[in-house]
Amino acid sequence: MYRVGLTISLLFCVLPWSRATYLPSIFWDTTNPILQKWYWHEVIQVKIYDIITFVCPNNNLRMRGREKRIANELYHNLYVKEVPSNITNFDGVCDTGENSTAKFITKCDKPKELNYQDIQINLNQADPLLPKFEYGRDYMFFATSNGRQASLETTSKNCTIVFRIHFVKPKTKVPFPSCPLFGRKQVCEQPAKTAKPKPKTKDCKGMIPQELNGTTTSNSISVTWQPPSKLTCNITNYTVSFRGNTSESWASISGLEKPYHTIDGLAAGNRYGIKVRANTPEGPCDYCEEKIFKTKTIISTPPNISAQKDDKNISIDGTSVAIGFVVGMFFSAILVLAFWVFINRVYKRKFKVNKKKDVKEDSTSRNNPTYCKGDSLNEALKQNDGYRESGQNWKLPPLPEENLHLYVSDGD
Helix, strand or coil: CHHHHHHHHHHHHHHHHHCCEECCCEECCCCCHHHCHHHCCCEEEECCCEEEEEECCCCCCCCCCCCCCCHHHCEEEEEEEEECCCCCCCCCCCCCCCCCCCEEEEEECCCCCCCEEEEECCCCCCCCCCCCCCCCCEEEEEECCCECHHHHHCCCCCCCEEEEEEECCCCCCCCCCCCCCCCCHHHHCCCCCCCCCCCCCCCCCCCCCEEEEEEECCCCEEEEEECCCCCCCCCCEEEEEEECCCCCCCEEEEEECCCEEEECCCCCCCEEEEEEEEEECCEECCCCCCEEEECCCCCCCCCCHHHCCCHHHCCCCHHHHHHHHHHHHHHHHHHHHHHHHHHHHHHHHHHHHHHHHHHHHHHHHHHCCCCCCCCCHHHHHHHCHHHHHCCCCCCCCCCCHHHCCCCCCCCC
């Protein structure tokens, strides 16, 4: 019997949840587009066992149309109360006092943590703190805090956030909302209050610049072009796009007011594709056909050493000039002396060779001198002095017979 009772109890607990449908979660923040004031009068239809999830503001959560808020603007209390179905004025409706029928649901006071509350639309709740709903009634989820931490204890009766639902009767067909914003498709882009039909714009796409030409250097390309032939819109500026090869992405330079531009910092000897388009208040026009330009190749030349001077590193004073002059004179004197020694040695060597040659040639005549008749003995001695000076012990040659009467006497 105990097992049967337990099984029945489990079925009653599981059955409602098995039929539950999770509606799109609601980010409980004043910046949420679906919670703006001009949507407070709209009512979302819900069925029994549907579950609505309210997510507290969090700095780590982002959504479309919401900018980052500072931490002390993410505090809110969440209440729910029954309201008339024909209510249009919300002044003073958000009363949370002791005599109010509003029921507290949750407090969003930890913006750095993920905090949310699931509310099931049900006639009875297992948790007595959760609200109960009745068929055919309208209910309003609301907050009176303005996002600041101090406003959590406010007793204000003015609404800051409102989200209304209608609990349909059984067997009522309610299509599941396909849009995360409960069918409010217009709030995906901007609130309906400020939505305005977009004015018809002119067709400016066909305004294409003409006659794209260019001149190149080793690191730049100067391009010129002519304005479009048909001016259906006012041209505000131009955009030049270029790339090194077809696999690279385009680099663009916008805001050019004149029909010419120079692209610097390019590689030498490389091909570049360039195209130009005009920009108008209605939007950009189509690009002209891409044109290929090639930068010039750098021809290497020998450096001009004489021209490579750095005036900043040259400093000349009187002391340096004097030292340079002395050193120059010293080395000049050494060079002159060395040159003189060299010439002197060469000359002496040549003189000795010539002298030896003369001695050799005259040796025969000196060994056998011939004297003319009448030559005195002194002249003969003088003629043989050279032999004694050279260290040779030459004897006087015999005198010819016709000179035998000559003699040497010690006396006068």
